[in-house]
Amino acid sequence: MIQPGTMPYILAILVLAVGVYAVSCKKNVVKIIVGIMIMEHAVNLFLLLMTYRASEAGVVAPILTRGQDAAAFAATAADPTPQALILTSIVIGLGVVALMVAMALRLHEKYGTFDLSRIRSLRG
Amino acid sequence: MVFDPTVAVYALIAFMFLGSIIAIEARDLLSTVISVSAVGAALSVIALLVGAPDISITQVVVEVLCLIVLIRVVVTRQDETVDAHPSDAATAMGLAFAAFLVVVCAVGFVGLRPFGQPLLADAKVGAGTMGAQYLEQSFASTGSPNAVMGVLLDFRAYDTLGEATVIFAAVIGTYVLLRKVGRKNA
Numbered sequence: 001m002i003q004p005g006t007m008p009y010i011l012a013i014l015v016l017a018v019g020v021y022a023v024s025c026k027k028n029v030v031k032i033i034v035g036i037m038i039m040e041h042a043v044n045l046f047l048l049l050m051t052y053r054a055s056e057a058g059v060v061a062p063i064l065t066r067g068q069d070a071a072a073f074a075a076t077a078a079d080p081t082p083q084a085l086i087l088t089s090i091v092i093g094l095g096v097v098a099l100m101v102a103m104a105l106r107l108h109e110k111y112g113t114f115d116l117s118r119i120r121s122l123r124g
Numbered sequence: 125m126v127f128d129p130t131v132a133v134y135a136l137i138a139f140m141f142l143g144s145i146i147a148i149e150a151r152d153l154l155s156t157v158i159s160v161s162a163v164g165a166a167l168s169v170i171a172l173l174v175g176a177p178d179i180s181i182t183q184v185v186v187e188v189l190c191l192i193v194l195i196r197v198v199v200t201r202q203d204e205t206v207d208a209h210p211s212d213a214a215t216a217m218g219l220a221f222a223a224f225l226v227v228v229c230a231v232g233f234v235g236l237r238p239f240g241q242p243l244l245a246d247a248k249v250g251a252g253t254m255g256a257q258y259l260e261q262s263f264a265s266t267g268s269p270n271a272v273m274g275v276l277l278d279f280r281a282y283d284t285l286g287e288a289t290v291i292f293a294a295v296i297g298t299y300v301l302l303r304k305v306g307r308k309n310a
Binding site for chain 1: 127144148160164178186194198218223236255258260271280287290291297301
């Protein structure tokens with residue numbers, strides 16, 4: 001059923017599943033933030049794997065170097081569009097993590113714990 | 125003989141998988157934070173192997189910043205609830221949901237292009253795809269030899285403007301949450 005060519009994608013989804021497990025089961029706020037970071041890494045990995053192009057010239061980055069033939073470059077280089085979108089996604093991930101960490105610090109300041117079940121029962 | 129990164133990519137994804145399991149199961153929050161940074165470092169090496177040096181550089185920089193921010197939250201706070209175990213039912217539900225996700229993706233990925241042969245490498249329709257057009261026209265129409273930067277800063281510059289807006293909103297939100305001045309009952 002599973003084609004051998006799509007095996008790396010399924011491995012990337014396995015990493016995503018670890019993040020899903022962390023977000024849905026862990027009670028520590030820091031562990032949940034880490035789970036969201038793992039999910040970000042897994043999705044970026046999945047998109048990154050789709051850009052790779054195996055060619056007779058080996059791995060060619062989408063950067064035109066001096067003296068390189070433009071037609072040969074266009075025929076062998078990796079896909080630049082997902083790479084540009086992953087760059088955007090990585091930087092936005094940093095902003096999201098900073099915001100989540102700020103919320104965790106405020107929670108700890110108010111309740112004195114990172115444990116979500118205790119924070120729920122405190123009713124502040 | 126050309127370099128084939130497939131085996132190295134498999135090994136690094138296995139490393140990412142193990143690193144993320146260690147990150148979420150570690151007792152000590154500091155080891156959690158360092159393990160998730162190791163996962164990001166592996167991702168940057170994978171980016172280097174599959175021909176994406178821009179992503180690799182950005183990932184390293186962002187990973188270092190994330191590590192600093194997370195160590196700030198972990199080291200300065202006392203956390204006495206590390207041993208809080210989730211209930212068995214919650215663990216079973218989480219595992220079942222994760223397994224369901226993997227099965228759905230394994231079934232859904234059957235029609236996907238195999239690893240190493242994206243759509244722009246297709247003999248029939250490849251030349252008409254967006255990626256192939258960007259590769260052909262990037263240097264001539266934007267002057268940037270780096271096709272990724274040509275896409276990011278010229279063809280899709282409005283996306284980048286939106287990204288800057290999101291980052292700005294996140295910075296403002298972080299500042300509002302962490303400020304001390306002007307808070308009534310700090």
